Amino acid sequence: MIIMNRNTSPISPIKNEYMDEVYKRTVFQDYPDVELGQLKDIYAKDNNLNVDEIELASGADEWIQKAFITLGQNGVMTITPDFFMYRDYAEQLQLPFYEVESEADYSFDFAKIVKAIHEKKPSLFILSNPHNPTGLMFKEEELQAVADAMAAIQGYFIIDEAYIEFGEEYTRPEGDHVLIIRTLSKIYGLAGLRIGIIIAQGETYDKVTRINHPYPLDHVGMNLASVFLEDKAWVKEYADYQLEARDLLVDAFRKVNQVMNVNDSYTNFVFTYGDKALSLGRYLEANGFSGRFYEEDNLKETVRYSIIKHEDYSRLNELIEEWLKNQTIKK
Numbered sequence: 001m002i003i004m005n006r007n008t009s010p011i012s013p014i015k016n017e018y019m020d021e022v023y024k025r026t027v028f029q030d031y032p033d034v035e036l037g038q039l040k041d042i043y044a045k046d047n048n049l050n051v052d053e054i055e056l057a058s059g060a061d062e063w064i065q066k067a068f069i070t071l072g073q074n075g076v077m078t079i080t081p082d083f084f085m086y087r088d089y090a091e092q093l094q095l096p097f098y099e100v101e102s103e104a105d106y107s108f109d110f111a112k113i114v115k116a117i118h119e120k121k122p123s124l125f126i127l128s129n130p131h132n133p134t135g136l137m138f139k140e141e142e143l144q145a146v147a148d149a150m151a152a153i154q155g156y157f158i159i160d161e162a163y164i165e166f167g168e169e170y171t172r173p174e175g176d177h178v179l180i181i182r183t184l185s186k187i188y189g190l191a192g193l194r195i196g197i198i199i200a201q202g203e204t205y206d207k208v209t210r211i212n213h214p215y216p217l218d219h220v221g222m223n224l225a226s227v228f229l230e231d232k233a234w235v236k237e238y239a240d241y242q243l244e245a246r247d248l249l250v251d252a253f254r255k256v257n258q259v260m261n262v263n264d265s266y267t268n269f270v271f272t273y274g275d276k277a278l279s280l281g282r283y284l285e286a287n288g289f290s291g292r293f294y295e296e297d298n299l300k301e302t303v304r305y306s307i308i309k310h311e312d313y314s315r316l317n318e319l320i321e322e323w324l325k326n327q328t329i330k331k
């Protein structure tokens, strides 16, 4: 089965020779403090960030949870659909949790979102941009409207940029109450190492990092990530492979856009919806390509597919064409 339901990279970024280098660098019997600083320096430099405004933890996931603990006391608001873990963490922490529903076409009415913020006054608002599961990016003015509304009620706004390297650069909303979450799990292909990044300023940084562990990540994982990130030419080639895989993915599914909706993608996946979407999803699954199906009411007629190896697209294209031959044209 070719997995298309996990939003991970189809190939590993880690070369065998990295292992020897990591073995040499790692002082296994010691606590890993120097390595944390080294990895932060590399990431900050590569991404034009101030190293004093970033911190690392176990995946973007841990930052979501930490931010909910430190900034979410009066409730967390998000949009739905979005990354399902937002709900899980709010439930885990027994925080008031509010969701603003999308429209039927999975777009969002930001006037409705701003109104909900003023009504419920959550202490934290979070959404993903680029957005999971639609694969789209929000407009700068939409994000600014959320940031302004959260500032007006003295709350915080987190933009979860797990997929940002697949997206387009944009002007982020201003303000110390705006935080960004990133990860090495997506374009960097290191989901297994569990490295997430928070970007925050001033007092917000102090608050969100207040409950940090002294050694948040392990030696080996950090050294492996650093050795990879230092291999600049390969990092670029590896990222390009995935960007190309995403373009091949969108091209493959565009073939069915007379019978269902196929979104553009600013992520490593493509989102399909409409009453034929499940039929195609099941057909592909029966033939060895497993997309992501959902149980949630508002996602029942949707399937999301993530990138696969370049060499697997010819079979995927054949299957999509075979399925399409048996359809009557109607969205």
Ligand SMILES: Cc1ncc(COP(=O)(O)O)c(C=O)c1O
Binding pocket: 006, 007, 058, 059, 060, 061, 062, 083, 128, 132, 160, 162, 182, 183, 184, 185, 191, 194, 195, 196
């Ligand atoms: C929007 C979004 N945020 C965060 C994550 C989790 O990232 P990490 O692997 O760094 O915990 C994911 C993973 O799929 C995601 O889709």
